[in-house]
Amino acid sequence: xxxxxxxxxxxxxxxxxxxxxxxxxxxxxxxxxxxxxxxxxxxxxxxxxxxxxxxxxxxxxxxxxxxxxxxxxxxxxxxxxxxxxxxxxxxxxxxxxxxxxxxxxxxxxxxxxxxxxxxxxxxxxxxxxxxxxxxxxx
Amino acid sequence: xxxxxxxxxxxxxxxxxxxxxxxxxxxxxxxxxxxxxxxxxxxxxxxxxxxxxxxxxxxxxxxxxxxxxxxxxxxxxxxxxxxxxxxxxxxxxxxxxxxxxxxxxxxxxxxxxxxxxxxxxxxxxxxxxxxxxxxxxxxxxxxxxxxxxxxxxxxxxxxxxxxxxxxxxxxxxxxxxxxxxxxxxxxxxxxxxxxxxxxxxxxxxxxxxxxxxxxxxxxxxxxxxxxxxxxxxxxxxxxxxxxxxxxxxxxxxxxxxxxxxxxxxxxxxxxxxxxxxxxxxxxxxxxxxxxxxxxxxxxxxxxxxxxxxxxxxxxxxxxxxxxxxxxxxxxxxxxxxxxxxxxxxxxxxxxxxxxxxxxxxxxxxxxxxxxxxxxxxxxxxxxxxxxxxxxxxxxxxxxxxxxxxxxxxxxxxxxxxxxxxxxxxxxxxxxxxxxxxxxxxxxxxxxxxxxxxxxxxxxxxxxxxxxxxxxxxxxxxxxxxxxxxxxxxxxxxxxxxxxxxxxxxxxxxxxxxx
Numbered sequence: 001x002x003x004x005x006x007x008x009x010x011x012x013x014x015x016x017x018x019x020x021x022x023x024x025x026x027x028x029x030x031x032x033x034x035x036x037x038x039x040x041x042x043x044x045x046x047x048x049x050x051x052x053x054x055x056x057x058x059x060x061x062x063x064x065x066x067x068x069x070x071x072x073x074x075x076x077x078x079x080x081x082x083x084x085x086x087x088x089x090x091x092x093x094x095x096x097x098x099x100x101x102x103x104x105x106x107x108x109x110x111x112x113x114x115x116x117x118x119x120x121x122x123x124x125x126x127x128x129x130x131x132x133x134x135x136x137x138x
Numbered sequence: 139x140x141x142x143x144x145x146x147x148x149x150x151x152x153x154x155x156x157x158x159x160x161x162x163x164x165x166x167x168x169x170x171x172x173x174x175x176x177x178x179x180x181x182x183x184x185x186x187x188x189x190x191x192x193x194x195x196x197x198x199x200x201x202x203x204x205x206x207x208x209x210x211x212x213x214x215x216x217x218x219x220x221x222x223x224x225x226x227x228x229x230x231x232x233x234x235x236x237x238x239x240x241x242x243x244x245x246x247x248x249x250x251x252x253x254x255x256x257x258x259x260x261x262x263x264x265x266x267x268x269x270x271x272x273x274x275x276x277x278x279x280x281x282x283x284x285x286x287x288x289x290x291x292x293x294x295x296x297x298x299x300x301x302x303x304x305x306x307x308x309x310x311x312x313x314x315x316x317x318x319x320x321x322x323x324x325x326x327x328x329x330x331x332x333x334x335x336x337x338x339x340x341x342x343x344x345x346x347x348x349x350x351x352x353x354x355x356x357x358x359x360x361x362x363x364x365x366x367x368x369x370x371x372x373x374x375x376x377x378x379x380x381x382x383x384x385x386x387x388x389x390x391x392x393x394x395x396x397x398x399x400x401x402x403x404x405x406x407x408x409x410x411x412x413x414x415x416x417x418x419x420x421x422x423x424x425x426x427x428x429x430x431x432x433x434x435x436x437x438x439x440x441x442x443x444x445x446x447x448x449x450x451x452x453x454x455x456x457x458x459x460x461x462x463x464x465x466x467x468x469x470x471x472x473x474x475x476x477x478x479x480x481x482x483x484x485x486x487x488x489x490x491x492x493x494x495x496x497x498x499x500x501x502x503x504x505x506x507x508x509x510x511x512x513x514x515x516x517x518x519x520x521x522x523x524x525x526x527x528x529x530x531x532x533x534x535x536x537x538x539x540x541x542x543x544x545x546x547x548x549x550x551x552x553x554x555x556x557x558x559x560x561x562x563x564x565x566x567x568x569x570x571x572x573x574x575x576x577x578x579x580x581x582x583x584x585x586x587x588x589x590x591x592x593x594x595x596x597x598x599x600x601x602x603x604x605x606x607x608x609x610x611x612x613x614x615x616x617x618x619x620x621x622x623x624x625x626x627x628x629x630x631x632x633x634x635x636x637x638x639x640x641x642x643x644x645x646x647x648x649x650x651x652x
Contacts (some may be wrong), residue, residue, distance in 0.1 A: 003170065071162075072165075073167075074164075075161040075162065078157050078158040081154065091147060091150040091203075091205055091206070093206050095206050
């Protein structure tokens with residue numbers, strides 16, 4: 001798969017895919033999108049890099065411990081859910097705030113976005129961990 | 139946050155705390171000793187919380203916890219006597235199994251993913267017992283399935299189970315349970331299409347109305363049959379029992395204790411919850427099926443156990459036959475038989491966990507899993523010999539152990555409910571249980587010394603972390619035998635709550651919505 005065409009196209013498209021996955025993540029919850037979809041898209045773009053440039057090359061450039069990403073995401077999600085208990089509500093209760101910003105307009109701030117970001121990291125971590133393990137020859 | 143706030147949030151804490159700490163454990167992999175201390179503390183804390191939950195349910199009735207305060211559309215956690223009791227049972231056994239595994243497991247296995255997966259397993263079990271939403275039940279089934287798969291392949295010290303055996307067993311376990319998950323999904327989907335809700339209490343109320351007006355659609359029956367397949371697979375009931383004798387022996391001993399002590403009880407819990415709550419109107423049709431399957435399970439399990447030479451395989455086959463007795467009580471379906479089968483379930487969970495832990499220590503002592511190569515260990519391991527005898531007597535149903543009370547109550551209630559033939563068959567095969575358990579004890583501990591000592595394993599023969607859980611569980615076995623009244627009375631009130639689910643339905647549906 002390491003032809004010049006695929007390399008060039010993936011170099012151009014991977015940043016776009018990552019940006020789109022982040023926009024899906026932020027759009028989520030009430031409209032289509034959310035942590036899971038965004039995470040799958042991010043993982044797909046990185047696995048495109050793995051396939052096109054080869055495992056060894058990507059490892060030499062960027063080699064995070066994807067298991068840690070999984071753990072971080074899970075921790076963030078659970079802590080967000082626990083947060084509601086400390087404010088006297090039931091577990092998982094989401095809080096919502098509308099904020100007016102100049103030039104941008106009204107923005108909806110939801111605490112469940114933090115939960116979605118956690119899901120994002122869980123999905124990325126688990127999918128890429130499995131993908132890299134399967135790709136390894138050991 | 140004060141104490142009152144904790145008691146308000148008890149049901150979700152039982153699920154959320156293990157998940158939180160399983161995430162934390164991922165970051166503490168470089169510090170195994172810290173992991174051990176934290177995990178033991180958390181597990182003990184969960185045990186205390188589960189005791190508080192049971193006391194709360196006993197005093198205040200059914201506890202309903204609304205996750206996220208979504209009103210009538212949200213997922214609820216419901217803790218009635220059955221749920222709270224099962225949570226207490228599983229928390230106790232998982233704490234002791236964790237304590238045992240600190241010295242039993244190989245350091246490398248223990249340091250990598252064991253603690254995370256164990257916490258996830260506990261979360262899955264607690265969630266399964268506490269949830270009031272049938273799709274949520276499916277999700278927690280998946281959590282406990284996947285995490286237990288990861289735990290089965292973990293290594294104990296000494297490496298008495300080859301890794302290809304472990305892989306084969308895990309593959310069987312995973313594939314069979316994936317198929318049953320798929321079947322469960324189909325059953326849930328068809329129920330949802332029929333009644334338009336996933337909340338179990340709401341479902342029960344709607345199906346009750348349908349059967350009272352005579353409008354019960356025919357596909358409720360096949361859906362209920364699918365649930366028998368699903369829970370029968372989890373509990374290793376006759377046609378789907380063959381994964382168990384591979385999986386439970388090849389898991390490390392503390393995990394075998396968890397699998398045999400708690401995980402197969404999840405199937406029995408599922409039948410009690412789903413059939414007596416939702417499919418109440420179809421129960422007359424399924425009781426004979428459950429009784430028949432239970433009897434075949436008893437017969438197959440006990441006959442196969444007689445022929446085993448591997449100590450852990452023997453215990454696994456014995457688990458199959460014992461879960462048959464639990465299902466026999468459930469199938470007969472009166473208040474007294476269900477109370478009896480709950481007593482049986484608790485006694486078997488405690489005794490079988492203890493036996494699996496003791497067998498792990500015996501394997502380390504003898505250096506083999508084959509009972510033909512053991513013998514004369516009563517001199518070298520007197521403590522284990524006594525503990526194994528207590529467990530064997532309890533499983534065999536010899537007084538004064540808890541198993542005697544359980545078998546007595548079960549047979550007594552069966553006879554008063556006029557199920558003469560099933561009780562006769564069960565009684566005949568209870569004699570097999572006595573035979574194989576006592577013969578196993580005699581082969582391991584009496585006779586001439588046959589095993590050559592494997593000195594490298596003796597260094598960690600029996601530390602306090604391994605002997606204390608065995609001792610505690612055997613004390614519980616004896617206490618259930620000589621002072622059974624509290625257990626019997628709790629089982630009685632639990633059974634009447636199961637038979638008449640109106641209180642459960644009211645508690646969920648009539649709650650005030652904020």
